[in-house]
Amino acid sequence: MRIIPSSCQGPAGPRLPRAGERESPPGGGPVTPPAATLGHMTSIDVQDLTKEYGTRRAVDHLTFRVLPGRVTGFLGPNGAGKSTTMRLVLGLDHPTSGSATVGGRAYTTLTRPLHRVGALLDARAAHGSRSGRDHLRVLAASHRIPDRRVDGVLEETGLGAVARDRVRTYSLGMCQRLGIAAALLGDPGVVLLDEPSNGLDPEGIVWIRALLRRLADEGRTVLVSSHLMNETAVFADHLVVLGRGRLLADTPMREFIDARVRPSVRIRTSDAAALRTALARHGHDPEEHPDGHWTVPGARVDDIGRLVSAAGVPILELTADEGTLEQAYLDLTAAETEFAAQPQEA
Numbered sequence: 413m414r415i416i417p418s419s420c421q422g423p424a425g426p427r428l429p430r431a432g433e434r435e436s437p438p439g440g441g442p443v444t445p446p447a448a449t450l451g452h453m454t455s456i457d458v459q460d461l462t463k464e465y466g467t468r469r470a471v472d473h474l475t476f477r478v479l480p481g482r483v484t485g486f487l488g489p490n491g492a493g494k495s496t497t498m499r500l501v502l503g504l505d506h507p508t509s510g511s512a513t514v515g516g517r518a519y520t521t522l523t524r525p526l527h528r529v530g531a532l533l534d535a536r537a538a539h540g541s542r543s544g545r546d547h548l549r550v551l552a553a554s555h556r557i558p559d560r561r562v563d564g565v566l567e568e569t570g571l572g573a574v575a576r577d578r579v580r581t582y583s584l585g586m587c588q589r590l591g592i593a594a595a596l597l598g599d600p601g602v603v604l605l606d607e608p609s610n611g612l613d614p615e616g617i618v619w620i621r622a623l624l625r626r627l628a629d630e631g632r633t634v635l636v637s638s639h640l641m642n643e644t645a646v647f648a649d650h651l652v653v654l655g656r657g658r659l660l661a662d663t664p665m666r667e668f669i670d671a672r673v674r675p676s677v678r679i680r681t682s683d684a685a686a687l688r689t690a691l692a693r694h695g696h697d698p699e700e701h702p703d704g705h706w707t708v709p710g711a712r713v714d715d716i717g718r719l720v721s722a723a724g725v726p727i728l729e730l731t732a733d734e735g736t737l738e739q740a741y742l743d744l745t746a747a748e749t750e751f752a753a754q755p756q757e758a
């Protein structure tokens with residue numbers, strides 16, 4: 413969900429159930445314990461989840477689990493169903509079939525939901541005529557959260573200095589920070605963020621990386637959608653990838669890349685003939701590039717370093733190219749991209 417507002421005003425964002433609206437668990441089940449005692453009860457479970465809008469299937473028999481203690485990156489091309497899945501987890505939409513639960517319970521049945529799940533879906537949700545602080549105070553009051561927590565999350569998200577300014581004067585990055593502050597207000601064990609880096613400046617990007625890492629290290633369940641591959645590669649431990657509403661991958665980050673991108677070694681030399689001869693002698697088939705550097709596909713940097721050194725080849729640069737998340741992601745989703753350019757007709 414990419415959003416480019418000129419202020420935080422815009423269509424009303426999703427309204428989370430208020431404390432007074434809580435429902436008893438179906439069948440009179442146990443009351444939800446406070447966040448501090450949740451432990452293993454914070455996983456998100458998506459089970460055979462399907463959502464159709466008319467004839468359009470946005471989510472298609474999706475099954476995956478998001479576990480605590482790690483940051484899970486939620487990836488997929490435009491229209492893949494990421495936001496719809498998040499909305500279904502948050503009870504903001506009803507599934508056509510299947511289920512999405514948090515700690516084994518549907519979101520709408522949670523007692524003190526803001527203490528269990530914090531979410532940023534739409535940074536424009538805040539009312540522009542209120543100050544950032546008042547926006548959070550209203551939210552806090554409706555969930556019986558003390559005002560001191562409001563000041564805590566304002567400081568934590570770097571909004572302390574602008575807390576009393578009207579939200580309509582906020583930049584997109586400030587709106588994102590306010591949305592994240594709202595998500596953290598109840599100190600929840602589960603955090604869902606839809607493109608939190610959108611609009612953040614470089615300092616904000618570094619800040620969100622550290623925040624996500626801390627939330628995971630504290631044992632929380634963290635699900636973060638993003639279109640920024642380089643960013644996701646930095647903050648995510650695990651990936652869930654969708655394509656056309658279906659699950660394409662549910663795997664640790666490193667395994668995802670290693671399974672799809674063959675590592676190679678990059679070399680620059682002042683003696684190309686000597687390099688080629690030395691590599692060919694050991695069965696390598698290097699590729700020359702227009703800017704003068706060479707790559708050795710499927711090789712390890714230690715092995716190549718040793719053999720070119722033994723052969724006396726002058727080396728200007730020698731680096732391991734381990735493959736990027738972007739390369740692996742594009743390889744996986746190439747056939748899935750809904751809005752990929754159509755082949756031009758002759």
Ligand SMILES: Nc1ncnc2c1ncn2[C@@H]1O[C@H](COP(=O)(O)OP(=O)(O)OP(=O)(O)O)[C@@H](O)[C@H]1O
Pocket residue numbers: 413414465468469470488489490491492493494495496497
């Ligand atoms: N309320 C709705 N009514 C009709 N169709 C919808 C609705 N919400 C989503 N869709 C459709 O469902 C599909 C999945 O959309 P969704 O927003 O979940 O994808 P996404 O992966 O979050 O995309 P993006 O990365 O562009 O934000 C799209 O085809 C979208 O047009």
